[in-house]
Amino acid sequence: MTAHDTPVVAQLRAALGERVDTSSTALEGARADKSGQISPGAPLAVVHAESVADVQTTLRIATTTSTPVVTRGAGTGLAGGANAGPGEIVLSTLRMNRILEIRADDLLAVVEPGIINDDLATALAAQGLWWAPDPASRQISTVGGNIATGAGGLLCAKYGVVRDAVLGVDLVLADGRLVHLGHRSVKGVTGLDLTSLVIGSEGTLGVIVGATLKLRRAIPGTVCTLTATFPTVRAAAVASAAVTSAGIQPAIMELMDATSLAAVHRLLRLPEATPGAAQLTIQTDDPAASGEADQIAAVLRASGGSVTLTHDREEGERLLAVRRSMHAAMASLGNTLIEDVSVPRSALPAMFDEIARIETQHGLTIPTIAHAGDGNLHPNFIFDGDSVPDAIWRAADDLFRAAIRLGGTLTGEHGIGMLKSRWLAEELGQDQWELQRQIVRVFDPAGILNPGKVFVGASHA
Amino acid sequence: MTAHDTPVVAQLRAALGERVDTSSTALEGARADKSGQISPGAPLAVVHAESVADVQTTLRIATTTSTPVVTRGAGTGLAGGANAGPGEIVLSTLRMNRILEIRADDLLAVVEPGIINDDLATALAAQGLWWAPDPASRQISTVGGNIATGAGGLLCAKYGVVRDAVLGVDLVLADGRLVHLGHRSVKGVTGLDLTSLVIGSEGTLGVIVGATLKLRRAIPGTVCTLTATFPTVRAAAVASAAVTSAGIQPAIMELMDATSLAAVHRLLRLPEATPGAAQLTIQTDDPAASGEADQIAAVLRASGGSVTLTHDREEGERLLAVRRSMHAAMASLGNTLIEDVSVPRSALPAMFDEIARIETQHGLTIPTIAHAGDGNLHPNFIFDGDSVPDAIWRAADDLFRAAIRLGGTLTGEHGIGMLKSRWLAEELGQDQWELQRQIVRVFDPAGILNPGKVFVGASHA
Numbered sequence: 001m002t003a004h005d006t007p008v009v010a011q012l013r014a015a016l017g018e019r020v021d022t023s024s025t026a027l028e029g030a031r032a033d034k035s036g037q038i039s040p041g042a043p044l045a046v047v048h049a050e051s052v053a054d055v056q057t058t059l060r061i062a063t064t065t066s067t068p069v070v071t072r073g074a075g076t077g078l079a080g081g082a083n084a085g086p087g088e089i090v091l092s093t094l095r096m097n098r099i100l101e102i103r104a105d106d107l108l109a110v111v112e113p114g115i116i117n118d119d120l121a122t123a124l125a126a127q128g129l130w131w132a133p134d135p136a137s138r139q140i141s142t143v144g145g146n147i148a149t150g151a152g153g154l155l156c157a158k159y160g161v162v163r164d165a166v167l168g169v170d171l172v173l174a175d176g177r178l179v180h181l182g183h184r185s186v187k188g189v190t191g192l193d194l195t196s197l198v199i200g201s202e203g204t205l206g207v208i209v210g211a212t213l214k215l216r217r218a219i220p221g222t223v224c225t226l227t228a229t230f231p232t233v234r235a236a237a238v239a240s241a242a243v244t245s246a247g248i249q250p251a252i253m254e255l256m257d258a259t260s261l262a263a264v265h266r267l268l269r270l271p272e273a274t275p276g277a278a279q280l281t282i283q284t285d286d287p288a289a290s291g292e293a294d295q296i297a298a299v300l301r302a303s304g305g306s307v308t309l310t311h312d313r314e315e316g317e318r319l320l321a322v323r324r325s326m327h328a329a330m331a332s333l334g335n336t337l338i339e340d341v342s343v344p345r346s347a348l349p350a351m352f353d354e355i356a357r358i359e360t361q362h363g364l365t366i367p368t369i370a371h372a373g374d375g376n377l378h379p380n381f382i383f384d385g386d387s388v389p390d391a392i393w394r395a396a397d398d399l400f401r402a403a404i405r406l407g408g409t410l411t412g413e414h415g416i417g418m419l420k421s422r423w424l425a426e427e428l429g430q431d432q433w434e435l436q437r438q439i440v441r442v443f444d445p446a447g448i449l450n451p452g453k454v455f456v457g458a459s460h461a
Numbered sequence: 462m463t464a465h466d467t468p469v470v471a472q473l474r475a476a477l478g479e480r481v482d483t484s485s486t487a488l489e490g491a492r493a494d495k496s497g498q499i500s501p502g503a504p505l506a507v508v509h510a511e512s513v514a515d516v517q518t519t520l521r522i523a524t525t526t527s528t529p530v531v532t533r534g535a536g537t538g539l540a541g542g543a544n545a546g547p548g549e550i551v552l553s554t555l556r557m558n559r560i561l562e563i564r565a566d567d568l569l570a571v572v573e574p575g576i577i578n579d580d581l582a583t584a585l586a587a588q589g590l591w592w593a594p595d596p597a598s599r600q601i602s603t604v605g606g607n608i609a610t611g612a613g614g615l616l617c618a619k620y621g622v623v624r625d626a627v628l629g630v631d632l633v634l635a636d637g638r639l640v641h642l643g644h645r646s647v648k649g650v651t652g653l654d655l656t657s658l659v660i661g662s663e664g665t666l667g668v669i670v671g672a673t674l675k676l677r678r679a680i681p682g683t684v685c686t687l688t689a690t691f692p693t694v695r696a697a698a699v700a701s702a703a704v705t706s707a708g709i710q711p712a713i714m715e716l717m718d719a720t721s722l723a724a725v726h727r728l729l730r731l732p733e734a735t736p737g738a739a740q741l742t743i744q745t746d747d748p749a750a751s752g753e754a755d756q757i758a759a760v761l762r763a764s765g766g767s768v769t770l771t772h773d774r775e776e777g778e779r780l781l782a783v784r785r786s787m788h789a790a791m792a793s794l795g796n797t798l799i800e801d802v803s804v805p806r807s808a809l810p811a812m813f814d815e816i817a818r819i820e821t822q823h824g825l826t827i828p829t830i831a832h833a834g835d836g837n838l839h840p841n842f843i844f845d846g847d848s849v850p851d852a853i854w855r856a857a858d859d860l861f862r863a864a865i866r867l868g869g870t871l872t873g874e875h876g877i878g879m880l881k882s883r884w885l886a887e888e889l890g891q892d893q894w895e896l897q898r899q900i901v902r903v904f905d906p907a908g909i910l911n912p913g914k915v916f917v918g919a920s921h922a
Contacts, residue, residue: 164625184868187622188872194896244566416651416652431634431640435634435655436655443896
């Protein structure tokens with residue numbers, strides 16, 4: 001009996017017909033996200049849900065047959081949270097991609113989960129509106145996935161994270177029941193805030209089938225862009241902290257260390273970067289953009305930076321393109337484990353010191369970029385082969401502990417998924433880990449939702 | 462045996478000495494908050510906790526003796542959430558009022574729960590910082606209470622609610638264990654967002670013994686204040702929606718209906734208000750204040766308003782004092798049930814239509830103010846005697862259903878407490894209500910935390 005002849009697939013097909021996909025392309029494609037991790041084998045089937053009812057039907061069948069379900073949007077995650085393996089149903093929400101409502105007067109939109117972040121942005125821009133969350137994957141990731149991972153992005157220090165931009169979520173529970181969480185009003189404290197609980201829950205609490213998003217109006221005014229190079233990454237980190245300390249809030253403040261910068265320059269065939277030099281790329285926006293950019297330029301120069309400033313939007317995008325090419329530059333070097341620690345902003349220089357120490361102690365090069373405006377770092381580990389070597393996990397372990405010591409966290413915006421479940425209890429503490437796992441069991445008593453992710457087995461503690 | 466001779470009180474006293482208070486002043490004072498509701502009798506004792514250890518000790522004794530615990534800050538709640546009755550221990554966090562840390566560079570503060578919102582504001586202002594949540598009770602309410610109720614205030618449309626301004630919470634569980642929820646970094650998605658779950662949980666999940674608050678820098682620039690009178694409350698509501706629709710975001714936009722305005726004018730001995738006239742009071746702030754105020758004035762005049770505009774901060778405060786005197790004006794009329802429905806901003810005129818209908822159908826006058834900028838209304842029911850008459854509950858019931866029909870919610874910022882538990886399941890739906898109650902049971906398996914509040918018995922549904 002092949003996988004697609006199993007009774008559960010037969011049940012799914014009887015109920016959902018052609019929306020049940022057992023083609024090898026679909027099954028193989030669902031084994032991996034963008035984390036570089038791949039599941040040990042193909043899942044049973046991919047259900048291309050087209051409606052809330054399809055999701056409910058799938059989950060009812062999954063519950064009655066005790067079959068695990070992995071919910072999947074565009075598969076752009078970086079922690080293996082949407083990777084599906086043998087014996088699992090993949091529930092794809094990619095076809096549920098409609099915008100159901102845009103209300104400029106109430107600054108809200110109601111959407112299905114499968115809509116691509118950037119497609120929503122285009123539709124909203126036509127009405128002078130904007131959903132702030134802007135993960136680097138915005139052109140390829142879904143809003144449902146952004147919510148499920150609690151995604152961040154480049155603009156978070158000024159404009160917030162996904163948690164700040166969702167009013168309500170429609171959730172199908174493991175047994176197929178539909179609940180409407182949250183509200184459409186700006187304020188609302190009726191009962192527990194289950195909307196926030198679902199944000200970042202990575203498919204463990206239910207399937208997000210709709211969301212009420214909190215919008216902003218498009219920001220008027222110009223955009224100014226600065227780049228500044230510094231002799232060392234520490235100097236760049238200190239300069240970024242000086243910008244924040246000066247009371248200026250840029251829209252974007254990105255830091256690239258020397259290795260990252262050199263790799264991108266090679267990829268883009270730009271003139272070779274000064275050896276050892278690190279770079280800050282900063283954008284200001286809104287009507288105060290120009291004055292803030294001048295203030296920032298002064299702070300950066302006082303911190304020893306060599307500064308370029310442009311008021312031209314296109315020239316600014318060209319400067320920012322260096323930062324945006326980081327992912328491609330890393331991919332050109334080998335397989336990449338992109339880490340995601342986050343620390344209080346003032347600890348950014350200390351965290352770069354820790355990374356330098358880890359490079360030395362573990363004999364590795366760790367190209368690192370940071371959302372310096374909010375203290376979120378992405379150290380990149382480059383490796384050959386299909387899975388992360390133990391030596392790299394040992395260095396990553398060292399990295400996680402350093403971030404936690406500095407008052408930080410394992411993951412700022414990518415999530416726990418499969419990759420970090422073994423460190424989760426260490427950060428949360430055993431009591432909180434157990435509390436969280438029990439909450440998951442309230443939503444999913446049989447444990448069929450994304451098993452093997454986030455809350456797995458016993459902890460280190 | 463009197464209440465303070467009971468074994469549990471003896472145990473508390475043996476462990477906590479003079480911090481266990483059984484004076485009749487303390488016991489009587491803990492029977493009521495500011496909701497106008499009073500519990501049927503005095504609680505066992507008030508524990509004046511001075512440390513996390515005191516809270517843990519109290520909860521360990523409560524758990525081993527199965528004694529209910531009502532956590533209480535300043536007792537300024539408006540839903541009866543902190544009212545304590547016979548057989549209950551009151552756990553006061555009012556003496557835990559220290560600021561443990563203020564970090565301007567990381568824009569965060571770590572505080573104990575008992576600090577008064579306004580005292581924190583004073584300390585932060587000295588460093589050019591600001592915690593945005595500004596409930597009307599800010600001069601008398603604690604930060605812990607603000608978090609426990611998920612408080613709102615006047616500035617929410619522009620600067621957010623408590624949920625947007627808390628990074629982490631230290632929570633003592635029912636059995637005395639301490640867990641640290643959340644993080645100190647801007648971003649963090651490690652596990653479920655239990656911080657948000659605790660915000661607004663009204664003492665049902667644990668005792669908040671510390672909080673890491675997300676700060677803002679003090680807003681530079683001037684403050685402009687406008688008042689505008691309109692012939693009807695509906696016209697004022699339409700005008701406020703027109704301001705929002707015009708894409709302008711005032712810091713404060715408050716609406717007073719004719720009855721409210723007349724009552725305040727009488728209280729403050731101001732010239733009599735024009736019969737039937739309703740008023741908007743609007744403040745703009747930050748460097749754009751002046752231009753925005755001019756834009757708003759134009760919108761209000763185009764909407765038929767008679768507008769006064771001042772750029773003088775003191776004159777502005779004098780205008781805003783009319784709005785701030787609402788609570789005192791209502792208190793001068795009799796006992797007051799202050800309701801708290803919230804609707805999408807565009808539904809504000811329709812909600813005022815519903816209130817007018819309810820006034821007619823139920824033969825009542827319902828003076829109403831609204832945070833028009835965010836769609837949160839406070840209809841006031843005036844009554845004589847110690848408890849809310851059934852006729853008023855019938856009108857309130859009508860009010861709640863109307864708000865829900867308009868896409869709104871039972872409570873925007875006051876919480877469920879004792880007063881609204883019977884409507885909770887109607888808004889949440891029976892499935893979600895049950896899910897929420899099970900989550901509470903994960904935190905508090907024995908049900909000793911604030912029993913009889915929020916999740917009570919069976920529902921209407």
